């Protein structure tokens with residue numbers, strides 16, 4: 544009987560397993576996971592679950608009945624430590640050896656902590672999984688003040704959640720603007736404004752941070768040469784480290800993440816990778832987003848079964864902060880000097896559209912405008928030539944601009 548081994552049990556792994564069964568794969572599926580909770584999505588961890596508006600169970604991708612029907616052989620909690628490509632087997636920390644016909648690496652990424660010693664400070668935490676969320680939620684029950692190191696999406700979402708709970712919040716960002724790796728300077732400024740309006744103190748250019756634990760477990764954040772303040776807890780939201788080590792040690796082609804083609808196949812024809820750990824086959828770097836993990840995994844699972852399915856989705860991710868649902872479509876490329884159109888329909892609904900020299904949409908940041916995102920996806924897919932004047936006119940119904 545054919546056997547597929549999946550390493551990881553997050554968003555990508557869950558969708559891969561579900562797809563394998565939906566496509567009629569009758570062989571054995573073995574899943575290795577170093578986490579207890581399996582097949583769950585992470586976005587609510589910094590939003591509704593952290594604020595206790597949703598339960599941990601709501602994270603599950605599938606019902607217990609669906610998971611039973613997948614008929615998976617579980618290896619958890621266990622860690623895949625090595626891939627022996629010559630013998631087509633995966634070696635686990637427990638000593639188990641799992642032979643495979645096809646292997647999917649869906650190991651995702653981990654929270655990055657820029658200074659190793661910070662990991663030893665009691666009230667300094669990160670947010671990647673359910674346990675991290677439980678720990679942070681516990682700290683927030685009593686904390687009055689919180690420092691967030693990193694002004695990226697996760698850091699800002701935690702800032703919003705903590706402010707809504709009435710905490711005193713400071714965000715320390717290394718770069719000169721917020722979310723600088725994924726959005727334009729104008730959007731960074733918008734983000735800064737909404738957080739400052741809510742009372743969060745944003746410290747940009749915080750390049751020299753030191754954390755000092757006090758006897759009462761509060762943490763002093765020295766932001767040299769600017770400030771020194773004490774906080775009840777510190778969250779490090781300083782990006783992610785791609786969990787690519789299995790690919791590296793197995794000698795697969797690896798860059799930022801594991802290199803895959805549009806079918807999710809690595810440089811070894813029997814090994815696939817999907818989700819945060821795999822590069823985007825068109826863009827050439829890792830896209831760490833929910834939709835990417837799901838759709839790249841679905842395509843890889845079908846391709847594993849011989850139904851060659853291309854994955855080349857336009858990057859899309861969202862973030863929820865206060866009353867704002869922010870969706871990002873496409874990528875911002877400063878070097879191509881894009882033309883900016885701002886479309887503001889109401890104080891709470893606005894969009895930043897970046898067009899190339901032919902007036903084709905390259906990147907959209909839509910605030911509280913999900914309908915526009917749907918339409919814009921088709922504009923990008925079809926390279927639709929747009930009229931900047933019409934886009935900027937809030938009275939004009941953009942739905943008339945057919946892709």
Ligand SMILES: Cc1cc2nc3c(=O)[nH]c(=O)nc-3n(C[C@H](O)[C@H](O)[C@H](O)COP(=O)(O)OP(=O)(O)OC[C@H]3O[C@@H](n4cnc5c(N)ncnc54)[C@H](O)[C@@H]3O)c2cc1C
Nearest residue numbers: 551553554555577585586623650651818819831832833836
């Ligand atoms: C707090 C938070 C909020 C987010 N919010 C958003 C959002 O609003 N919008 C959005 O688009 N994206 C968001 N993301 C990103 C999104 O959740 C990830 O892109 C997605 O989870 C990636 O899925 P994955 O399956 O590739 O990896 P993961 O979900 O990380 O799953 C990988 C699993 O593999 C396990 N593993 C790793 N190595 C091994 C090994 N050697 N052996 C066994 N198991 C292993 C890991 O422990 C993990 O359980 C958020 C992420 C976080 C952490």
